[in-house]
Amino acid sequence: MPLPEPDPALPLAGLRVLDFGTTVAGPSAARHLADFGAQVIKIESQVHPDTLRVGTPYAGGVRGLNRSGYFAAYNAGKLSLALNLQKPEAREIVRRLVERSDVLLETFVPGVMARWGLTYQQVSAWNPRIIMASHSLQGQWGPHARHRGYGQIASAMSGWYDLTGLEGGEPLGPYSAYTDFVSWPFLLTAILVALEVRDATGRGQYIDHAQLETSLHFLAPLLLDLQLTGRMATRRGNREDYAAPNNVYPCRGDDRWIAVTVTDDGEWAALCRALGHPEAAADPRFATFEARKAHEAELDALIAAWTAEEEPFALAERLQAAGVAAGVVARAEDLFQDPQLAHRGFFRRLPHPEIGEHAVLTQTFRIEGVAAGPARAAPLLGEHTHEVCREVLGMTDEEIAAYAAAGVFE
């Protein structure tokens, strides 16, 4: 079967991307390149598959390299080439791919690509127009460059664990690998910017992208505050300087909460009315922003008592109708009932030979007139090995068979 053709009307149609990324950050950036028209070839092997292929959940609860819903999310729309980089013959295939590609993205621990002889110096000698992006926790060089780990480790180093928890409690950290998600849009931006530079100069670029460094941009005001006033931000539950109340409040049901943010007195009065306690708006402990801040624990306890017997979704509708920023703390199940996500077509159901029909997230943005992918589910491991060798690299069936016999595609 011939390789699927990307939609030629998409903004990145005609570009070819080699995705050596694993787990979340690199593959998320590469998935956006695929969603917007690039041909993205994911390179992995049976020996060293992308870690997410062994991440839960598995379709039907049955383990298998092609059954992970976790992998399916961040790799939809890509092609898969199985290539065992530990085989010396693999290098020749990488060279031929590099010669025909626009972007090479990798997320190995710094030093691994060099061990395979795949430095930027080498890659750009093969193809001076290629853009090579290396994504890592702390960058390609420096005293901590070889620090191993996932985004949790970069999150610890950049302050997110210290910044997430209850006031006075131990650090808990934000869910999962927070810095992966801070980082990949910067990585995608870097690649798109390098394409602009290439248009102007004809040259490719090397991008040294570090999760730790991108995090600094998200913490910049707090870092300025520390330098200028000596105040050091740390964890304090859901409190914010600019709002009171700003918290979650229990509702009817098991582990059901509503989030509410009030930034001025008008919203406060509206909240009191909508919760059936209009008299509270004039209570001097809460009448002004400063007063609410000074009595925030009491304020939270009062609202929690008001909301405890409310049905959370009906309450959110009621508070929004009153002009108060409020929303249910959603669990995964709720996202599939969310009318706004449905309106945006946020989840797309795609067929997959082993997983079956399943939901894949699209993007957080819509570009008018652009029918973004993913057009297909994530690939099986090595699903497109033959087609890529034949159609992209121009190999004969005999050459392919010889490489296969040498174990290069395992």
Added chain:
Amino acid sequence: MTDPVDRPLGAYRVVELPGPEPLLAGKTFADLGADVIKVEPPGGDPARTLPPRLEDGPGAGTGLAWAAWSLGKRSVTADLERPEGRALVRRLLATADVLLEALPPGRLAALGLDPEELRRDHPGLVITSLSPFGQDGPYAGWRGSDLVHFAMSGYLHMTGPADGPPIKPSAPYQSFLHGSMHAVAATLLALRRRRRTGEGARVDVALRDTGVWMLTHTYQHWDLARVNLRRRGSARDMGSTTRLRAVYRCKDGYVVWMFLTGHIGARGMQALVRRMADEGMAPPWLQELDWSAVDLMQDSELPPKLEAAFAPYFATKTKAELLAWAIQHGVMLAPAQTLREVGDDPHLAARDAWRTVTLRDGAPPVRVPGPPVRMGGARWEPRGRPPEPGQHNAALYGELGLTPAELAALRSAGAV
């Protein structure tokens, strides 16, 4: 001639309307060389005073979010509520490639700056809008906030103590920042398309949706297994089991340690247990475990036993000792650094990851994050201080052809 790599987006002009949501988007465009013009109401964007703030002394009232994310922009004032102000913005947009805005959906049209019409008048313009839930649909009119965005995305449900409330990171404006960076990438995609078609586009970024992108395997657990994962403190819900906690007390704070086995984690585990054994702190059963085969899915009794075995060991070490050792042995462990420690991080210093600026005349020098993109050979410096409101009125409105007399008339009418 400047090397394009130093100012890769130098060909673009970006107009950014008021509000905190697009601040980092505009700042990133400015960092990358674009000419970014913030349009503020006369008297200044209310986002200028968002906390954290300087409370007293020179510069009192300065919002540090504004300061951090306005470096390198220019500022003009124009009152969007008045026809003269809108006319100025229209003239400015005739010279722009990108409009960044985060007014409530429908507000731009209500002000008489209908995006459809702007696109008709300026077919190449990319209009990138940030909003809580998107420009249309049943929640388009809903109010958002950082907390509400995180809540409705499902991310909040996954963060916090197992027996307590859902919480978000205690750093403000996170969903605006995620949204800003998604907006930058989306805008660049639209500009890339324009290169081929000549057409601009409307780009519609939903801040809430950035939280859904951070859920890793959470929505799939519902879709494929009908399981709602939930928060478990620093441990992680894996559906049928819970990973070990990730946070441990050490001598001078906390460390984050990722318990991993199999081909990814076995080597690090062996190194850790060997070291504990050398110090007489590894019970025999721990030393006998085969880390390439340990599978928490098969043995749900194991996590608490393991936590109880490792916690006392970490408690005997400092953050610095554990970090140095983790890097050397490939163990996935790191100190939970405070912001002060982030500021003092020797690795960031060695990589020249900061730049020094002053926020206004006579202010002390401060360090700000370095380049958002590290591209080989680029010489990168932040481009100027945060502007005063309307600091560039004369220059920019002059460029648009306004005479000083016309500008003075607008000023006395309160339109700029």
